Amino acid sequence: MTLLDDILGFNENFVADKVYESYETSKVPTMKAVMLTCMDTRLLDLSTKALGFKNGDVKVVKNAGATITHPYGSTMKSLLVGIYALGAEEIIIMGHKDCGMGGINVDQVLGTMKERGIKDETISVLEHSGIDLNHFLGGFSDVRENVRANIDMVFNHPLFDQSVPIHGLVIDPHTGEVELIQNGYDKVVSN
Ligand SMILES: [Zn+2]
Incomplete structure (x- = not known):
């Protein structure tokens, strides 16, 4: 089930x-x-x-x-x-x-994405297109x-x-x- x-x-x-x-x-x-x-x-x-x-x-x-x-x-x-x-x-x-979003570690999230198959290239393309992944995935303290x-x-x-x-x-x-x-x-x- x-x-x-x-x-x-x-x-x-x-x-x-x-x-x-x-x-x-x-x-x-x-x-x-x-x-x-x-x-x-x-x-x-x-x-x-x-x-x-x-x-x-x-x-x-x-x-x-x-x-x-x-x-x-x-x-x-x-x-x-x-x-x-x-x-x-x-x-x-x-x-x-x-x-869970208090002090979330964006590097860790990106690392997990890479382990799951997201390519470095994809991440750098996004960053170069002006997408701030730290802000997008980030939390607060x-x-x-x-x-x-x-x-x-x-x-x-x-x-x-x-x-x-x-x-x-x-x-x-x-x-x-x-x-x-x-x-x-x-x-x-x-x-
Ligand atoms: Zn929450």
């Missing part, structure tokens, strides 16, 4: 037993918020349960490190579309302690600073409506305890 077999087998029963009924909701977030957090396995449920969110309450965007690497990439797009088209009125950016930097990137984005609060949090992946980094209501600019 592969993972995919397990998934498909489970899903058949999930639908047949109508387990989905307890998850039914609409695509508009009840709590009118969009949250960016990390893809860490420990946060799969914890990131929403520890904040009191259930299915349907918030839009959740997840990536490695809860980080916006590019102002016109998919993460920024998700936050903007969440606000302008999908019913969110507030943004939550939540990093976490003990994040301080999670609180990273949350603040992400808030600044959204707040100062030319397409962002500064009357939208952006809250910054850091969650403990063991206990679910959150630390407030930025109260977004303090920073909003009225239209």
